[in-house]
Amino acid sequence: MSLLAAFESLSASSTSGVLLDLSAVVMLLCAFAALGSKLFDRYVAYYALQSIVLSLAAAVVAHALGQADLWALAVLTFLIKGIGIPLATRRFLLDRLDLRRDVAISTGLSTSLIIGAFLTAFAYLAIRPSTLPHALVASAVVPLSTAIILLGGLCMVVRRHTIAQLIGWLILENGVFLGAITLTATFPFIVEAGIFLDLVAAVLIMITFVSGLAHRLATAAAPELRGLRH
């Protein structure tokens, strides 16, 4: 199958493969930076940067495989995840609620970074390149995207503010997407588009809920949300 031949061109030694690996590493660093940042502004900026690098990675794969719908996804990623969502978050949440600092981390900054390092190591141990069929993609990308998924999850767990949790979920989603474009670049376009649509709708609804909560409670930090404990 010609597609398999195309995947060969994404092996670790090719130029596209190297670029893909590099993007994945930068994305992982962004996830760490977000995990460690104390300012909301920076937190959102790191997410935006990560998304832009993700769109580059998508473009690299699109170029290597010559797939038009992947190009469309790269552009969509850039416009929506790289620009749209960070702007909307800043405009509707950070500015309106006058949020600057979020030091509310339930474990302490250094502890959460150390846990993050452990999770990254775990991702490498769990997804050994040997478990992956050889014909496919730069094999470093899969453990890297797993690590990004775990770091996004960690952000959701340790961060206390609802907005920080929202961004954590988006970082996680970026990890999934990175895995998706490399592992399964040939996903039917209708499915990819649907995933994207869901993401956008989810973010819009979440932003509405958060601003509604902030309006009602004058704070939307998750620990204050204990009205429903039985």
Place this chain on the structure above:
Amino acid sequence: MTVLVVLVPVLPLLAALSPLVGVRARGLGVALAGGGLGALGCAIAVAVQVGRHGAFHAFSGFIYVDSLSAFFTLTVALVVTLASVGSIAYLRTEEEREELNLLQLRLYAIGFALFAGLMLASLETGNLGLLWVLIEASTLASAVLVGLEAKASSLEAAWKYIIISSFGVTMALVATLFLYYAASSLSLSPNQRLTWPALFAHATLLQHDSLRLAFLLAVIGYGTKVGLAPMHTWLPDAHSEAPSPASAMLSAALLNTGMYAIFRFQAIALPELGRYTNHVLLVFGFASIVIGALFMVRRGNFKRLFAYSSIEHMGIVSVALGFGGVLGVYGALLHTLNHAIGKCVLFLTSGEIVHRWRTRDATKVSGALAAAPIAGGVLLLASLAIVGSPPFGLFLSEFTIVRAGFHGSSPLAFLLLALLVLAFIAFARTTAAMATGEPVESEDATAPQSVVAAIPLLAGMAALLLLGVWIPGGLNDLIMHSIGAIR
């Protein structure tokens, strides 16, 4: 046939347009009920057709209906119908009391219609990627319903719901990726590698490690939607804060949709992974039953009680699937249908009680039988039904499941039996106290029963009773064919 299959989700979706033509509460409710009834009619026709001619597929597997999807479509359509008729009364009462403004009423209609339509659509696709997209989309629509009342508590529940299920469902997306990946060595087209019949036909050739990861992540991911412990934490909050017809939809339709996805993944994983899949389901199932039963002991918010009961029942379905065999899967499917009807009736009744007593606290409600004979009577009978006492349908299905456990001579069947008894006592103790005793003196509590609100309650109870004494031949065939479709 294509038209019929497409109409099932489209008819409820059409009701989402009703706010555009500027109708008020009554019109919105009638539009929803019309959509629900239409969907139920089409779902029955689809089930009959599938029973006669076998699985139907179109658009390279994007539409795929076999007996299993027909069974779940029928179940969900039934719930949508009952809940949409219940919505007529809900919308009218809220409008009269002016607790919701017109915008909120319209949002309710749109959210309800989207929720119902997307769920039905997700059951009719053979493409596992599209299944994911539709289930996530229905989650979003239902989150709007949970947060509808815009009180701090309902927004909090909605936030918790959307963030936890988004996380969970994202795991299900990773599962779908790994499944796609597990099929990468097969000579299938990219689209077929996501399509159920193709994957199922090649189930023994899938790559072992990826498949195992895919199955585990699918159980965790879709299990979050199903409310399997320990991923259940969103469920009691969302169910207790949502408007009652929406709670009925969450508990009786959404959870089943998630379960449907788990059925599919297990069927694909079973040939290659074998008993491993059963063990995973047993672990999550028993954890859910234990959590559900323990939290039901506490007396307090009765909608939370019903929600914990849903966790318990989803655990029972999961355990039944874990026991496996024809008997186990038969029990699981029958229990899905019975629980859907029973819980739908209970949540609609809870809406009636919330309106009359203006509280969700079980200790403040008493004498429901005397004050409101229909609501009180249904509360008592539906409670008996849901805890699995004869002559209702759930007795039969729980009995089948326990038998399936003994059939595999598993000591776990004794554990299941003991937990069912615990759940019985915990649940009935609260609801019996609500139905009996001295009624509280208040005008609302003894207000005359509205006919529209009574219809779904009585219809649901009749169905439960019927399923307890007699399983229609057509339904039996449908379940047997469903088992055939996944074995």
